[in-house]
Amino acid sequence: xxxxxxxxxxxxxxxxxxxxxxxxxxxxxxxxxxxxxxxxxxxxxxxxxxxxxxxxxxxxxxxxxxxxxxxxxxxxxxxxxxxxxxxxxxxxxxxxxxxxxxxxxxxxxxxxxxxxxxxxxxxxxxxxxxxxxxxxxxxxxxxxxxxxxxxxxxxxxxxxxxxxxxxxxxxxxxxxxxxxxxxxxxxxxxxxxxxxxxxxxxxxxxxxxxxxxxxxxxxxxxxxxxxxxxxxxxxxxxxxxxxxxxxxxxxxxxxxxxxxxxxxxxxxxxxxxxxxxxxxxxxx
Numbered sequence: 001x002x003x004x005x006x007x008x009x010x011x012x013x014x015x016x017x018x019x020x021x022x023x024x025x026x027x028x029x030x031x032x033x034x035x036x037x038x039x040x041x042x043x044x045x046x047x048x049x050x051x052x053x054x055x056x057x058x059x060x061x062x063x064x065x066x067x068x069x070x071x072x073x074x075x076x077x078x079x080x081x082x083x084x085x086x087x088x089x090x091x092x093x094x095x096x097x098x099x100x101x102x103x104x105x106x107x108x109x110x111x112x113x114x115x116x117x118x119x120x121x122x123x124x125x126x127x128x129x130x131x132x133x134x135x136x137x138x139x140x141x142x143x144x145x146x147x148x149x150x151x152x153x154x155x156x157x158x159x160x161x162x163x164x165x166x167x168x169x170x171x172x173x174x175x176x177x178x179x180x181x182x183x184x185x186x187x188x189x190x191x192x193x194x195x196x197x198x199x200x201x202x203x204x205x206x207x208x209x210x211x212x213x214x215x216x217x218x219x220x221x222x223x224x225x226x227x228x229x230x231x232x233x234x235x236x237x238x239x240x241x242x243x244x245x246x247x248x249x250x251x252x253x254x255x256x257x258x259x260x261x262x263x264x265x266x267x268x269x270x271x272x273x274x275x276x277x278x279x280x281x282x283x284x
Contacts, residue, residue: 001241004028004056004118005267007259008203008252017260022052025272026263028118028248030058035123037074038062038104045110056118057111058151058201058250062104064089064097065141066122075100101144112148118248119178119201120145123153130156130164135171142175149198153180153190160191169193181236185209185220192236199246202233204262206253222255225262227269234269 006028007021021029051057063070069086079100081091111117128134159168172179172195181192181202192202210219241247249266251259
């Protein structure tokens with residue numbers, strides 16, 4: 001049984017706290033820079049050799065691949081639409097998008113071949129709504145990424161209504177995509193269904209409100225989870241870990257050290273002690 005606790009960013013961490021997420025009881029870390037710009041293979045290689053043995057990295061997919069706008073300068077010159085500062089997916093021809101995605105995977109190959117890639121995360125915005133076209137898109141991602149550990153996080157709660165959920169679960173299981181369980185204020189939790197044979201992922205974004213009904217990511221992430229709010233996630237993690245080889249519980253409430261504090265609480269609930277990252281495996 002292998003349950004990994006990790007952070008989604010090192011934001012606001014300094015000194016000893018900045019090194020702590022790369023040491024036990026942690027066993028995973030998420031790379032978010034790839035959401036904003038296509039990575040370079042040499043940079044990925046440097047990351048892969050710097051990560052401790054036994055540690056796993058999650059990588060966020062480039063924003064263009066998850067229906068987010070991206071800066072024109074984040075694209076290679078050959079892929080930039082003329083006269084656009086912000087680029088949306090429909091502005092890039094399909095053949096160019098496929099070429100970009102192939103280059104993205106090629107750049108990540110050093111991480112995968114080294115055995116240090118935990119998952120490749122596709123985090124979609126609320127505007128990615130339930131539809132047959134959207135399910136086809138998820139299937140196409142798998143078709144272009146054979147053998148990769150793919151995870152999908154959906155921010156639109158309509159996906160989890162009874163009708164759309166059936167199609168979503170069917171597609172995710174057919175394509176071996178891990179549906180992310182997300183704790184996301186103000187919508188509450190997106191259910192954590194087990195859909196992939198390779199593993200399962202939960203991402204906890206914080207429950208801060210900022211005093212209003214629609215908190216910003218900064219306000220939401222400025223929140224330390226108490227133990228009582230983490231116990232249900234712990235129980236689900238242990239349940240999933242009986243059925244799949246890898247389970248990740250990742251903290252994205254990365255404001256003012258909140259993620260580190262929350263992750264340490266979760267590690268305590270799981271009984272993860274100090275040692276090497278490989279020792280974060282639970283002897284259950």
